[in-house]
Amino acid sequence: MLLVLALSGALAGAPGCASAPVQEMSDARQMLQAAERAGAPRHAPRPYARARRLLEEAERALEIGRYAEARRLAREAAATAAEARARAEARGGP
Numbered sequence: 001m002l003l004v005l006a007l008s009g010a011l012a013g014a015p016g017c018a019s020a021p022v023q024e025m026s027d028a029r030q031m032l033q034a035a036e037r038a039g040a041p042r043h044a045p046r047p048y049a050r051a052r053r054l055l056e057e058a059e060r061a062l063e064i065g066r067y068a069e070a071r072r073l074a075r076e077a078a079a080t081a082a083e084a085r086a087r088a089e090a091r092g093g094p
Contacts, residue, residue, distance in 0.1 A: 025070070034085050035082070
């Protein structure tokens with residue numbers, strides 16, 4: 001019985017049992033929208049396009065249950081979108 005409990009505890013922390021990165025996905029979407037409002041598609045097209053691609057990859061990973069990968073990609077998308085927003089604002093975006 002003790003072995004069963006020990007194994008159950010070990011499996012609870014296994015990568016396949018991770019929860020969906022709901023907050024990270026939401027944060028990335030919001031940051032991408034903020035970058036768009038700041039004029040990033042025009043004033044910072046490269047980081048903006050990269051952030052969009054990363055978010056799309058995160059969405060695909062989420063769809064197939066690869067939560068750790070989706071979380072990592074969503075965080076990277078949010079950071080890249082923040083960079084795009086900052087560049088757009090520095091270059092006179094809306």
